[in-house]
Amino acid sequence: IYLIVYQLTSKFRLFGIPGKNCGTIILTAEELGNCRDCATMQFCANKLDKKDFFGRSDPFMMFYRSNEDGTFTICHKTEVVKNTLNPVWQPFTIPVRALCNGDYDRSIKVEVYDWDRDGSHDFIGEFTTSYRELSRGQSQFNVYEMWFVLICWCKPSVLCCSITQVTLLSFLVEAEHTFLDYIKAGYGRKYTQSPSWNPSQSTSLHYMNPYQMNAYAMALKAVGEIIQDYDSDKMFPALGFGAKIPPDGRVSHEFPLNGNVDNPYCNGMEGILEAYHESLKTVQLYGPTNFAPVINHVARYAAAVQDGSQYFVLLIITDGVISDMAQTKEAIVNAAKLPMSIIIVGVGQAEFDAMVELDGDDVRISSRGKLAERDIVQFVPFRDYMDRTGNHVLSMARLAKDVLAEIPDQLILYMKSRGIKPNQTPPDYSPPGLSPTPTV
Numbered sequence: 001i002y003l004i005v006y007q008l009t010s011k012f013r014l015f016g017i018p019g020k021n022c023g024t025i026i027l028t029a030e031e032l033g034n035c036r037d038c039a040t041m042q043f044c045a046n047k048l049d050k051k052d053f054f055g056r057s058d059p060f061m062m063f064y065r066s067n068e069d070g071t072f073t074i075c076h077k078t079e080v081v082k083n084t085l086n087p088v089w090q091p092f093t094i095p096v097r098a099l100c101n102g103d104y105d106r107s108i109k110v111e112v113y114d115w116d117r118d119g120s121h122d123f124i125g126e127f128t129t130s131y132r133e134l135s136r137g138q139s140q141f142n143v144y145e146m147w148f149v150l151i152c153w154c155k156p157s158v159l160c161c162s163i164t165q166v167t168l169l170s171f172l173v174e175a176e177h178t179f180l181d182y183i184k185a186g187y188g189r190k191y192t193q194s195p196s197w198n199p200s201q202s203t204s205l206h207y208m209n210p211y212q213m214n215a216y217a218m219a220l221k222a223v224g225e226i227i228q229d230y231d232s233d234k235m236f237p238a239l240g241f242g243a244k245i246p247p248d249g250r251v252s253h254e255f256p257l258n259g260n261v262d263n264p265y266c267n268g269m270e271g272i273l274e275a276y277h278e279s280l281k282t283v284q285l286y287g288p289t290n291f292a293p294v295i296n297h298v299a300r301y302a303a304a305v306q307d308g309s310q311y312f313v314l315l316i317i318t319d320g321v322i323s324d325m326a327q328t329k330e331a332i333v334n335a336a337k338l339p340m341s342i343i344i345v346g347v348g349q350a351e352f353d354a355m356v357e358l359d360g361d362d363v364r365i366s367s368r369g370k371l372a373e374r375d376i377v378q379f380v381p382f383r384d385y386m387d388r389t390g391n392h393v394l395s396m397a398r399l400a401k402d403v404l405a406e407i408p409d410q411l412i413l414y415m416k417s418r419g420i421k422p423n424q425t426p427p428d429y430s431p432p433g434l435s436p437t438p439t440v
Contacts, residue, residue, distance in 0.1 A: 028067060035095075035102030038176045041134065042091040042169040043078075049164065050085060051114035051122040058115040059087045059124065061166075065099060066107040075099055080115040088169075095176065096131065104132040112146065112166065125164060134171055142168035179408030181422040182311070182415060215347035217273055219317050219382050219399070223345060224269040226400040227313065237264040238272045241294050243283040251286055253293040288323030291316065295331040295342065302338040308420030311411050312340035320350040329367040332358065336372035341410045343403050344379040355379045374413055378406045 014022035043061065051057045060080045064072035075098045081087035100106040108129050114122040125146030133141055144166045213221065228234050241253040256264035257275035259282065266272040295314065302312045322328060332342065344359070346352045358365060359379040365372045385399040415421075 028069070028071070028073070035097050036176045036178070037096040037173050038093050039096055039099060039131070039134070040091055040093040040170075040172045040174070042089065043166055044086070044088040044169055045112065045164060045166045046086050047164045048085045048087070048112065049114075049124050051124065052083075055083050056085050057122075057124065058082050059084070059112055060115055060121075061089060062111045062113065063094075063099070064109040064111070065101070066109065072109050091170065096173070100131045104135070105130050108134075110144075110166070127166060134168060135173065137171045138168055142171075175421075177412065177415065177422055179412060182308075182411060215382060216317055217276065219345045219347055220273060220276065221269060222385075222397075222399045223315060223343065223403050224272060226404055227315070228269055234268045235265045236268070236272055238266050238275055239264065239294055239297070240276075240279055240283065241291075242285060242287060242289045243279075244286045245283050249284070253290045254297050255283070287321075289318070289321045290324040290327070291318075291322055292324050292327035292331040295328065295335055298340060299331065299335045299338055302335070302340040306339055306418070308339070308415055308418065308422075310339065311414070312338075313343065313407065314340065315343045315345070317345045317347060318355070319348045320346050320352045320355055322354050325354060326367070328358065329365055332360075332365055332377060333367040333370055333372045336374050336376050339411075339414055340376065341407055342377045343407075344377060345399070345403065346379065346381040347383075349383060352379070352381055355381075374410065374417075375406075376410055378403060 010027045012025045012027065014025060016022050045059065048057055048059055058080050061078040062074060063076040065075045066072055076092065076094050078089045078092060081089060096102060100108060108131065109126060110129065111126040112124040114124055116122065127144040127146055129142070129144065136142060146164050146166065224236075228236070238257040239254050240257050241255070243252060243255065244250065245252050245255050257272070257279045258264060258266055259275075259279070266275050294316070298312055298314045302310075335342070344355050346355050356379060357363075359377050360372065360375045364375065365377070380399065380403050382399065385402075
């Protein structure tokens with residue numbers, strides 16, 4: 001770190017094979033400009049040089065940002081357009097910081113190559129431009145000429161020069177909004193859930209130990225204390241699922257922890273924990289364990305508010321047992337197009353294969369042949385964050401960090417896909433008693 005900060009360019013020798021020079025890595029550092037714009041552009045070319053003997057060319061473009069020391073660093077490579085001398089490349093988006101670090105007059109070098117399978121790509125031509133020139137959009141100023149030499153094979157001594165043109169077809173600049181921008185625009189509440197077994201037995205994950213919190217309470221507290229900082233009034237609707245509830249003992253998969261159907265809101269994390277402990281005294285925890293009802297419950301609220309003013313987060317704390325996998329997958333796929341995310345925290349020592357499948361990091365979740373529009377589920381096993389030294393504060397902090405790691409990107413992806421930008425003023429607040437709408 002010292003070398004990178006205090007020396008703009010540093011060289012490091014690579015070691016690995018004794019007696020052999022493994023090469024050198026050169027690190028070049030430059031202070032980033034405070035520019036959050038993104039540029040989307042599209043190019044085409046006409047009459048490129050024919051490089052392939054049996055065909056035309058397979059052209060692609062390479063964009064280079066100029067550095068403060070006069071060198072160039074690659075910042076973007078387009079796709080390869082096969083077998084053509086008149087390619088039209090797909091539009092691409094690049095941060096302005098990556099293109100010129102916010103310096104609109106800094107040189108941008110563009111090279112055009114013919115792609116070869118063996119990696120020995122043939123150089124076709126190059127031109128230079130700048131962000132300021134590109135920002136003029138499609139015009140005579142953004143038609144770039146590249147010269148190349150043709151050899152007349154019947155008369156090798158004769159050289160002919162030819163011109164090819166690369167044209168900017170479109171250029172659009174948009175501000176890249178961050179998670180903090182949407183936070184500043186105004187947020188509301190979170191959703192919290194809690195299921196499973198007999199709290200009077202010491203082997204139960206819900207066991208009410210008078211001297212320490214059980215696994216469910218620890219997970220609630222660890223994640224909830226971070227979540228509540230994004231809420232203006234810290235009032236959270238909290239539901240339980242998988243229990244027989246009074247007075248008739250019917251099995252419910254979406255009952256309010258505080259027992260108030262009309263107003264399931266709890267005041268902060270302390271209120272949620274209090275409602276959780278009180279509910280353990282009044283309900284009989286009972287299977288099956290169904291996730292779909294609570295997901296659909298939150299999805300109904302999210303479906304009613306898709307203008308970007310509210311974003312919903314559902315926190316599910318579970319022992320890993322699930323009885324409605326197919327229905328849960330369908331609920332998640334449907335919810336993926338709505339302004340909501342789902343956090344699943346697994347407690348206990350059970351296998352969490354089903355939860356990993358719902359997470360969808362490796363394979364995007366699908367149902368009935370329909371793929372989820374985006375990944376909205378984050379799963380973490382609580383046991384991986386238990387500090388063996390007994391430092392519960394440290395384990396809770398690590399858990400909260402990883403649990404919330406994907407929420408900013410999930411929120412931004414939804415907003416960008418809908419073209420929603422942060423509001424300058426927060427939306428009007430509705431009291432919980434009048435509008436029981438759980439939001440983030």
